[in-house]
Amino acid sequence: MKTYLVTGGAGFIGSNFIHYMFQKYGDDIRIINLDKLTYAGNLENLKSVEDRENYAFVKADICDWEAVNRIFQENDIDRVVHFAAESHVDRSIKDPEVFVKTNVLGTLVMLNGAKAAWELPDGTFKEGKKFLHVSTDEVYGSLDEDGGYFYETTPYAPHSPYSASKASSDMLVKSYMDTYKFPANITNCSNNYGPYQFPEKLIPLIINNALQGKKLPVYGDGKNVRDWLYVEDHAKGIDMVMEKGRLFETYNIGGHNEKQNIEIIHIILNTLREMLPEGDGRRKLVKDSLITYVEDRKGHDRRYAIAPDKIKKEVGWLPDTRFEDGIRRTIQWFFENEEWMKNVTSGNYQKYYEEMYQI
Ligand code: NAD
Numbered sequence: 001m002k003t004y005l006v007t008g009g010a011g012f013i014g015s016n017f018i019h020y021m022f023q024k025y026g027d028d029i030r031i032i033n034l035d036k037l038t039y040a041g042n043l044e045n046l047k048s049v050e051d052r053e054n055y056a057f058v059k060a061d062i063c064d065w066e067a068v069n070r071i072f073q074e075n076d077i078d079r080v081v082h083f084a085a086e087s088h089v090d091r092s093i094k095d096p097e098v099f100v101k102t103n104v105l106g107t108l109v110m111l112n113g114a115k116a117a118w119e120l121p122d123g124t125f126k127e128g129k130k131f132l133h134v135s136t137d138e139v140y141g142s143l144d145e146d147g148g149y150f151y152e153t154t155p156y157a158p159h160s161p162y163s164a165s166k167a168s169s170d171m172l173v174k175s176y177m178d179t180y181k182f183p184a185n186i187t188n189c190s191n192n193y194g195p196y197q198f199p200e201k202l203i204p205l206i207i208n209n210a211l212q213g214k215k216l217p218v219y220g221d222g223k224n225v226r227d228w229l230y231v232e233d234h235a236k237g238i239d240m241v242m243e244k245g246r247l248f249e250t251y252n253i254g255g256h257n258e259k260q261n262i263e264i265i266h267i268i269l270n271t272l273r274e275m276l277p278e279g280d281g282r283r284k285l286v287k288d289s290l291i292t293y294v295e296d297r298k299g300h301d302r303r304y305a306i307a308p309d310k311i312k313k314e315v316g317w318l319p320d321t322r323f324e325d326g327i328r329r330t331i332q333w334f335f336e337n338e339e340w341m342k343n344v345t346s347g348n349y350q351k352y353y354e355e356m357y358q359i
């Protein structure tokens, strides 16, 4: 039975990954979830797995060497899936420091914990161990509107403090692979969407605001392009890279699903109108006139797009979910989890929202 150490498992992608893995492997794996529970971490995301005997939660900071090392010393960890990070570009523009601490120093601590536990006296590593570092396509910078795709060979050119910190963490992982032959993979994925996403990111923010008849903030001209990936497809890709990916390789994971932000907003508004039952009071709140153009994000990358050729060829992964279906599943999830949304948007979220958006 393999033991997984998942960092950031209480966040959006991490919690979806944990659900995916238990659905797929049931009692045949063990998962330890290490999470600091920042504003983005939420144990409500994991309610349905918390009583499993093959699941454990540890509240700790990935920058805390004692805590990280203890987990590695007390458990025979086979796989590390490293999600924990500060993940929101807008927050990184306001306060870069915590991004460097968590994303760079935290990754270093995780690498050292795994290295100390897995390295043999002759400098090689125990058989079958692997560290999978989850990163982003933002490390590659920005593409022109008609300017091709990001490939694994595209030079790094991060622009925001967030993407610079993720690029630094990738470089550290690469340096451990090159220097020590440390058994790892890096995955760089495009924008995820789906259940449990915190409403500071575009899609859940638009769904939440539209259902309350609140303004829908669009940065700049609304024509920036993102390549949207359904989170469950991403979880599947990570598992497949862990099982089939060649050691020391990087794999880009993208949805082949490019859309302008303004298109996304129109799709959400139309889908909400279609899905809300007749007589539901929220129907009359969902209006195109809520769309409000606001000041552009500083340094706003124009376009991201991944050509996921390598992962398709070497690992056999392809995105399964069409955007039309993924967005309906996501909206349905938000309909069924109003309480979740109420809980995450109470308290500090209001303060964040008011400071961020003067609309
Ligand atoms: P998230 O912000 O929803 O979750 C991050 C999780 O990490 C939270 O549970 C938080 O409590 C935890 N965390 C933060 N700092 C920590 C620390 N110091 N110690 C321990 N835990 C800490 O993020 P997400 O959207 O789920 O992203 C997960 C990973 O995927 C990140 O590494 C991110 O860079 C990467 N990624 C995300 C996307 C996306 O579209 N969301 C796209 C590409 C890559």
Ligand code: TDX
Residues within 6 Å of the ligand: 087, 088, 089, 090, 135, 136, 137, 138, 190, 191, 192, 200, 201, 202, 203, 205, 217, 218, 219, 224, 225, 226, 261, 297
């Ligand atoms: O209110 C908004 N209005 C708006 O126009 C928000 C929150 C966003 N936007 C735009 C900015 C982007 O062009 O929508 C696009 C998507 O924005 P985010 O959801 O903040 O995502 P992005 O900045 O693209 O980064 C995401 O994908 C890559 C994740 O947050 C990162 O963690 C990941 O690495």
